[in-house]
Amino acid sequence: MRKLLSIFILLTISFSSFAQEVELGTIFTIEFSNPERNMDFKIVAKNPYNKLIETNLNMDSIFPKRPKENQIVGVFANGKFGTKVSPILLLVSGMEDYLDYYLRIKIPSKNKFQKTSSISLFKGVKSIEHWPYQIEKIAFKKFKILPKQNIEIFQFKEKIDSTCIKNSAKTIEFGEKEFKAHLKLAISEFHNNKNFELGKMTEYENSINSEDVSLGHFWTLGEGIYPNEKGFKFGNPKSYRRIECPYFEGKSSYFYTKENKNIKVVSFNWETFKESNFGINPEIKNDVNEKFNEKFEYILKTVNSLLGNPIENITEESGQIKIRWKNQKGINAYLFNFGNYNEIRLYVYKE
Incomplete structure (x- = not known):
């Protein structure tokens, strides 16, 4: 028994000696002492990171310094991935060699660190790990160099979203006029018709040549937005893309009953338009926050009217x-402004 206890203590000391832990909400630097001889490493810098990670941002806006040739810089914090906020690990390697690394995660409900998968690191390329659940800490266990002869050479090509090139007339002014008419139509249908038919809005979307971006499967709204007190059964929501060049993209979505196809909720959302897979157009970077504030004020004024x-x-x-x-005829609306990562959502319904 004493021998087993000694082995357990030895393993624990071994893990804690070599694994380098990072808590959620930290920006850090990993450094290799002599990568030509071995891959011994340690975390040489840790600082709090209280912002929300935006993966579309340029690396220079996240990391104050580029990594040296024997370093990896990283940030482990909550971030926005799609429409959800959850833990993200962002790493950038300065090493000439391609690297694999072994990572463990500490989940609040577990006493021990758990194994997790990881993506290989390439010099100067952002590596993003994302988890859809809460994590308290991560621990880097070891790194290893990948033989270059066994690795396919990757070319990271920029893919341009040509929507604004092909539809230059879809400006903010155009989008605001369309939104006001659209919202007015939806509220009118809720006011005047007991059965707000899905066909009314698909006809409208077709009339303005909207792009159907429906997911093709069911997704729901939280009870805090739509209580669904009558227990309606819903079909797969219909969604249509909106663009206001060069700043905004978003969707209008319709939540309708599965049996009768009567709309119960209409939603709108606005996010930053990502011109390419490398992120937003650099030309709008400096004033995009101001444009979002103006957009929010316009939506607020329109709903008030x-x-x-x-x-x-x-x-x-x-x-x-x-x-x-909530007006006298029972029309409800919720407007959310997620200012820390530039997203606006509006939900309209009548119970």
């Missing part, structure tokens, strides 16, 4: 703004 003054207006500590309306 159609539904009256809001009954609730809350700004949370995180900076998120939540505004709610």
Whole structure:
């Protein structure tokens, strides 16, 4: 028994000696002492990182310094991946060699670190690991150099979204006029028709040549947005793309009953238009936040003009703004401004 205990202690010491831990909300630097001889490493710098990681940002806006030839820079924090906020690990290697690394994660509900997969590292290329659940810590166990003769040479090509090139007339002004007419139509249908048919809005979307970007499977809204007190069964939501060049892209979506195809919720959202897989157009980088503030004020003013003054207006500590309306005819609306990562959402329904 004593021998087994000694082995366990030895293994524990071995893991803690070689594994380098990083807590959530940290920007850090890993350094290799002599990579030509071995891959011994240590974390030489750690600093708090309290921002939300935006994976579309240029590396220079995240890391104050580029990694040296014997370093890897990284940040482990909550970030936005798609529409959800969850833990993200972002690494950039300065090493000439291609690297594999072994990573473990500490989940709040578990006492021990768990194994997880990881992506190989290439010099100067952002590597992104994402987990759809909460993680307290990560631990780097070891790194190894990959033989170059066994690796296919990758070329990271920029893929341009040509939507704004082909549709230069779809400006912010154009988008705001369309949104106001669209919202007015949706509210009118909720007001005047007991059965707000899906066909009404698909006909509208077709009339303005919208691109159907429906996911093709069911996804739902939280009860905090739409309580669904009558227990409706919903079909797969229909979504259509919106572009306001060169700043915004988004969707209008329709949530409808599966049996009768009656719309119960209409939603709109706006995000930053990513001109390519490398991120946003550098020319809009400096004023995109200002444009989002202006967009939010326009949406707020438009909803006020159609539904009256809001009954609730809350700004949370995180900076998120939540505004709610309910007019005399029972039309409800929720407006969310996720200012820390530039996203606006609007939901309209009648129970």
